[in-house]
Amino acid sequence: MDMGSGSSPVITDPISISPPLLGGLTSNLMPFSVMSGGCSSSPSMSASSRRKIEEVLVNGLLDAMKSSSPRKKHNLAFGQDNSPDEDPAYTAWLSKCPSALASFKQIVANAQGRRIAVFLDYDGTLSPIVDDPDKAFMSPVMRAAVRNVAKYFPTAIVSGRSRKKVFEFVKLTELYYAGSHGMDIVTSAAAHATEKCKEANLFQPACEFLPMINEVCFILQLLH
Ligand SMILES: O=P(O)(O)OC[C@H]1O[C@H](O[C@H]2O[C@H](CO)[C@@H](O)[C@H](O)[C@H]2O)[C@H](O)[C@@H](O)[C@@H]1O
Numbered sequence: 195m196d197m198g199s200g201s202s203p204v205i206t207d208p209i210s211i212s213p214p215l216l217g218g219l220t221s222n223l224m225p226f227s228v229m230s231g232g233c234s235s236s237p238s239m240s241a242s243s244r245r246k247i248e249e250v251l252v253n254g255l256l257d258a259m260k261s262s263s264p265r266k267k268h269n270l271a272f273g274q275d276n277s278p279d280e281d282p283a284y285t286a287w288l289s290k291c292p293s294a295l296a297s298f299k300q301i302v303a304n305a306q307g308r309r310i311a312v313f314l315d316y317d318g319t320l321s322p323i324v325d326d327p328d329k330a331f332m333s334p335v336m337r338a339a340v341r342n343v344a345k346y347f348p349t350a351i352v353s354g355r356s357r358k359k360v361f362e363f364v365k366l367t368e369l370y371y372a373g374s375h376g377m378d379i380v381t382s383a384a385a386h387a388t389e390k391c392k393e394a395n396l397f398q399p400a401c402e403f404l405p406m407i408n409e410v411c412f413i414l415q416l417l418h
Pocket residue numbers: 196197198315316317318322323324325326327328330352353354355
């Protein structure tokens with residue numbers, strides 16, 4: 195989920211973030227050994243407890259990311275041949291997830307007689323990767339290409355960013371937008387409709403988890 199430049203989770207919700215929620219988080223989410231280190235009560239946790247929590251969070255997240263990500267190669271996005279020194283894990287991954295550009299003819303052949311929907315990523319796909327996330331602008335040429343695609347196929351952008359932020363970059367009302375890694379979805383007709391209509395076309399499959407997400411957000415802010 196995009197915690198973005200703001201301080202709260204991107205799915206807006208009237209639930210406020212307040213210290214009393216902290217108790218719920220520590221009892222439900224933290225491993226016992228961490229809790230017993232002094233995180234159970236309040237923002238005034240000891241420095242060592244804070245360090246321990248940071249360690250658990252950072253190490254756990256890094257390990258999870260490493261184990262689920264193949265090593266990136268420069269040619270991945272461009273469909274070029276792999277160099278002979280590819281490692282086996284990367285080669286195996288590539289055989290399951292070939293470049294769409296390299297397989298375009300096959301995609302067209304497989305699409306015959308089927309209904310097609312197009313799902314696009316934003317960062318690094320429709321926009322270049324840049325140092326400042328607020329400056330990952332989409333080029334007019336790319337916008338025109340996406341607009342053209344959307345004339346023929348239902349087209350969605352799925353992003354880790356907030357839905358609002360992606361729409362600010364893309365500005366195409368005919369698309370579907372799935373922000374916060376799919377936790378906040380709006381259908382194309384709703385993107386520029388009235389507030390009432392917007393609500394009817396919103397799909398927020400994770401909204402029941404908002405209280406917990408708010409608690410996690412609160413804890414992370416304390417750790418900063
Ligand atoms: O799901 P995506 O649309 O691919 O979004 C993933 C993340 O994109 C953004 O970060 C990435 O792009 C930035 C701008 O080019 C770059 O500075 C950063 O290093 C990249 O990780 C965005 O800021 C994140 O919130 C998204 O989760």
